[in-house]
Amino acid sequence: MKKHNFSAGPCILPKDVLLKASEAIMDLEGSGLSLIEISHRSKDFVAIMERARTLALTLLGLEDQGYKALFLQGGASMQFLMVAYNLLEKKAGYLNTGTWSDKAIKEAKLFGEVVEVGSSKDENFNYIPKGYTVPHGLDYLHLTSNNTIFGTQIKKFPKTDAPLVCDMSSDIFSRVLDFSKFDLIYAGAQKNMGPAGTTLVVVKEDLLGKVSRKIPSMLSYQIHIEKESMFNTPPVFAVYTSMLTMDWLEQLGGIPAIAEINEKKAQLLYSEIDLNPVFQGYANQDDRSVMNATFNLTEPKLRDTFDEMLREAGINGLNGHRSVGGYRASMYNALSLESVGVLVDVMSEMERKG
Ligand SMILES: *Cc1c(COP(=O)(O)O)cnc(C)c1O
Numbered sequence: 001m002k003k004h005n006f007s008a009g010p011c012i013l014p015k016d017v018l019l020k021a022s023e024a025i026m027d028l029e030g031s032g033l034s035l036i037e038i039s040h041r042s043k044d045f046v047a048i049m050e051r052a053r054t055l056a057l058t059l060l061g062l063e064d065q066g067y068k069a070l071f072l073q074g075g076a077s078m079q080f081l082m083v084a085y086n087l088l089e090k091k092a093g094y095l096n097t098g099t100w101s102d103k104a105i106k107e108a109k110l111f112g113e114v115v116e117v118g119s120s121k122d123e124n125f126n127y128i129p130k131g132y133t134v135p136h137g138l139d140y141l142h143l144t145s146n147n148t149i150f151g152t153q154i155k156k157f158p159k160t161d162a163p164l165v166c167d168m169s170s171d172i173f174s175r176v177l178d179f180s181k182f183d184l185i186y187a188g189a190q191k192n193m194g195p196a197g198t199t200l201v202v203v204k205e206d207l208l209g210k211v212s213r214k215i216p217s218m219l220s221y222q223i224h225i226e227k228e229s230m231f232n233t234p235p236v237f238a239v240y241t242s243m244l245t246m247d248w249l250e251q252l253g254g255i256p257a258i259a260e261i262n263e264k265k266a267q268l269l270y271s272e273i274d275l276n277p278v279f280q281g282y283a284n285q286d287d288r289s290v291m292n293a294t295f296n297l298t299e300p301k302l303r304d305t306f307d308e309m310l311r312e313a314g315i316n317g318l319n320g321h322r323s324v325g326g327y328r329a330s331m332y333n334a335l336s337l338e339s340v341g342v343l344v345d346v347m348s349e350m351e352r353k354g
Pocket of ligand 1: 009074075076077078100144146147148167168169170188189191
C-alpha cells in the first residue's frame with residue numbers, strides 16, 4: 001500500500017529521484033560503474049558536483065551575483081559553528097525562534113558576543129517575534145527562516161544594515177523570496193533537497209576574509225570555495241541525489257511552480273485545522289509554516305482512535321516533536337496535494353466520530 005509520508009526529516013523525496021538514485025547505485029548513467037565506487041575526481045563526478053552547485057544558484061536566482069554554492073558535510077549543525085568561526089569577530093545578532101536558533105546561539109557564543117535581538121521563548125516558540133530592533137554594527141544577523149519543530153515561518157524579513165545569515169534547512173526551494181537579500185544561506189539536505197549527509201551553503205564571497213582568527217581548513221568557507229567543494233572526499237550519494245531533486249524542481253518550473261502547490265497544500269490542511277472542532281493549531285496563525293503544520297486534538301482521549309485511523313490510511317510520520325507534543329504534518333516539496341487530501345479526509349472522519 002502506498003504510504004503518505006509526512007515525516008519532518010529525513011523525509012519524502014520525489015519518486016523519480018529515488019528511482020534514478022537507486023539506478024545510479026548499480027550503474028551511473030551507463031558508465032558500467034556504481035556512483036559510490038568511482039573516484040570523486042573522475043570526470044563523471046566532477047560534472048555532477050558542478051551541476052549541483054550551478055542548479056542551486058540558478059533555482060535561487062543568484063547566478064553571477066558574487067555567490068558561491070558549496071556542498072559540505074556535518075549537517076546544518078556544523079553550520080551553527082562554521083558561520084561564527086568564519087564571520088564573528090566581535091558581535092552578532094540572533095533571532096531566537098526555537099530549538100535550532102537556540103543551538104546556533106550556543107555555538108556562536110564560543111566565538112564572540114551574541115545579542116538575542118528577539119525571542120518567542122515566553123510562548124514556547126509558537127510565534128515569530130516582531131517589532132524588535134536590530135542594533136547597528138553587527139558582524140551579521142542570524143535567522144532561522146522556518147522552525148521545523150514549532151511550525152513557524154518568517155514571512156517578513158527584518159531590515160538591517162548587517163549581513164543576513166539564514167538557516168533555511170526546512171524551507172529551502174519552497175517559496176519565492178528575494179534571495180539576494182541574504183549574504184549566507186545554509187540548509188541541511190535532508191529536509192527538502194536530498195538524503196542526509198550534505199549541507200548546501202550559498203555564500204557571498206565578499207563576506208569572507210574579515211575575521212582575524214585562524215580558521216582550520218575543513219571549517220573555512222574560503223578553502224571549500226577554492227577547492228570547489230572537493231577539499232576532501234564529498235558525500236557523493238547525497239550530492240548526486242540532491243542534484244536529481246534540483247533537476248526535478250527545475251523541470252517542474254522552479255521555485256515559483258512548487259510554491260504555488262505548497263500554498264495549496266498548506267491552505268487545505270490549515271482550513272481543516274481551523275474548521276474542525278476536534279483539532280487545534282499550535283502556531284500563531286500569521287506565522288504558520290507552509291512546510292510544517294503543528295496541531296493537536298482538542299480531546300486528548302481521542303488520540304488512540306486518530307492514530308489508528310492514520311495508520312489505516314497509510315499516513316506516516318505525523319507525530320509531533322517531543323518539545324511540542326501533538327501532531328506535525330510536514331509538507332515538503334515532494335509531498336503531493338493528494339496526500340494532504342488523504343490526511344484531511346481522515347481528520348473530517350474524526351469529526352464525525354468525535
Ligand atoms: C533539521 C534542522 C537542523 C539540523 O540539521 P542537521 O543536518 O541534522 O544538523 C537545523 N536547522 C533547521 C531549521 C532544521 O530543520
